[in-house]
Amino acid sequence: MKKIIALLMAMVLVLGLTACGNNAAAPEAPEADAPAADAPAADAPAAGDFKVGAIYINSKNDTAGYTFAHHNGITTAMKELGLNVDTQLVIVDEVPEDKEQVLAAVDTLVGEGANIIFGISFGYIDALEEAAAEYPDVIFSHATGYKSNETNFNNYFGRAYQARYLAGIAAGMKSLEMANNNVGYVAAYGTEYAETASGINGFAMGVLAVNPDATIYVKNLGAWADEVNESAFATELINSYNCGVISQHCDSAQPQIAAENAGVFGCGYNSDMTPDAPKAHLTAAIWNWNVYYRTAMEAAMNCGEAANFVPTMGSGAYYGGLKEGFVDISPLSENCVAGTQEIIDAVKAMMVNGEWDVFSGVKLQIAADGTITKVDAALMDNAGNEIVPAGGASVEDSVITGTMNYFVEGVQVG
Numbered sequence: 001m002k003k004i005i006a007l008l009m010a011m012v013l014v015l016g017l018t019a020c021g022n023n024a025a026a027p028e029a030p031e032a033d034a035p036a037a038d039a040p041a042a043d044a045p046a047a048g049d050f051k052v053g054a055i056y057i058n059s060k061n062d063t064a065g066y067t068f069a070h071h072n073g074i075t076t077a078m079k080e081l082g083l084n085v086d087t088q089l090v091i092v093d094e095v096p097e098d099k100e101q102v103l104a105a106v107d108t109l110v111g112e113g114a115n116i117i118f119g120i121s122f123g124y125i126d127a128l129e130e131a132a133a134e135y136p137d138v139i140f141s142h143a144t145g146y147k148s149n150e151t152n153f154n155n156y157f158g159r160a161y162q163a164r165y166l167a168g169i170a171a172g173m174k175s176l177e178m179a180n181n182n183v184g185y186v187a188a189y190g191t192e193y194a195e196t197a198s199g200i201n202g203f204a205m206g207v208l209a210v211n212p213d214a215t216i217y218v219k220n221l222g223a224w225a226d227e228v229n230e231s232a233f234a235t236e237l238i239n240s241y242n243c244g245v246i247s248q249h250c251d252s253a254q255p256q257i258a259a260e261n262a263g264v265f266g267c268g269y270n271s272d273m274t275p276d277a278p279k280a281h282l283t284a285a286i287w288n289w290n291v292y293y294r295t296a297m298e299a300a301m302n303c304g305e306a307a308n309f310v311p312t313m314g315s316g317a318y319y320g321g322l323k324e325g326f327v328d329i330s331p332l333s334e335n336c337v338a339g340t341q342e343i344i345d346a347v348k349a350m351m352v353n354g355e356w357d358v359f360s361g362v363k364l365q366i367a368a369d370g371t372i373t374k375v376d377a378a379l380m381d382n383a384g385n386e387i388v389p390a391g392g393a394s395v396e397d398s399v400i401t402g403t404m405n406y407f408v409e410g411v412q413v414g
Contacts, residue, residue: 047083051090051114052297053089053090053117053118055106056091056120056121057120064270068271069270069287073289073290077290096123103127106127118296119143121144125146129149135152144157144195156296158326161201161400162322163322167267167283170336170344171245171282172214173211173339174244175244181215182217182241184219184237184246185217186255188250189220196249197407200407203285209363210366212365215411216410218413218414230258231257238259245265247266248267259277260281268284272330273330282336285328287327329344343366343370346370359400361377361392362374362375379392382409383406
């Protein structure tokens with residue numbers, strides 16, 4: 001009965017939204033008397049009636065990290081669109097990657113009249129796929145995943161490896177200043193997921209562009225969030241591997257706090273973690289999630305179908321990077337080496353302009369005076385296998401997001 005009521009409520013709000021095309025290709029030119037392309041469909045919900053639903057893996061009250069970054073992105077996008085966060089956003093937070101609990105959260109949000117539901121954790125993927133089939137008039141949008149359908153279920157992620165590379169430059173310059181070639185990395189997972197492997201690889205290549213003698217030691221949590229071990233693993237990397245800079249792919253600022261407590265430095269993730277570790281933090285690879293969330297909400301209000309979102313990588317997927325402002329790094333702290341900003345700005349411009357990208361057969365060599373040289377050099381994994389020949393084109397997006405199951409040379413598992 002609960003689901004029947006929820007379906008009726010959703011149908012009242014979004015009935016007729018499927019009148020919009022369900023093809024992700026660019027729309028044809030409108031007829032002379034047709035409404036503007038960005039005008040809402042006649043039967044789309046009015047802005048005042050539109051509701052956003054969100055399923056968070058951690059608390060909506062977090063002050064840093066993964067859930068914080070998504071929540072900030074959603075609320076920022078809503079404010080930009082003139083939506084009322086207090087009355088038009090419904091959240092179910094602290095939902096583990098358990099299918100039944102995710103489905104229960106979906107039922108709650110649909111029951112509250114959500115027109116679009118964002119699920120932010122990778123492990124929500126199967127539950128959201130099932131929910132999309134059960135609630136065809138509600139849009140489901142899944143972060144970091146790879147599944148979609150042609151009507152109401154899409155996924156979104158971005159080129160985090162680009163921001164990781166820039167953070168790696170800051171870390172590499174600090175390692176040179178410290179005369180310490182050991183850099184640590186607390187990772188949720190390793191080569192099991194392309195998301196973590198590509199991020200580690202991007203960061204490592206940024207470090208090595210500045211300090212070719214560096215080694216990046218990785219310890220895997222086996223979980224996206226584990227605050228106790230996030231701190232413990234960072235401490236182990238510092239004490240057992242003599243790491244002078246600690247980076248991370250995990251949800252909280254604990255690795256940065258551990259770095260500060262040990263008197264070393266670090267690069268955070270998801271949000272600016274300088275306030276959490278002001279004496280240690282250099283910069284963080286961050287997400288401007290509002291860039292996507294605004295795109296998604298506008299599409300949902302104007303038409304109502306996830307397949308009509310503007311994808312950058314195939315049907316049903318959004319994949320933005322530095323060029324779109326979707327990923328970036330946080331402002332450099334005063335802990336960074338002088339000249340770091342100028343080098344990062346130059347490399348960022350190369351990626352934004354399409355002149356160069358990370359996983360190609362062209363490497364950057366960054367000298368102490370800031371000179372940047374492009375050199376044809378094979379992309380190799382840490383087992384000695386050639387991934388891309390010298391001068392070759394970049395690894396394809398489908399590999400970066402789906403099958404990058406290796407670490408590049410210079411990375412060791414601790």
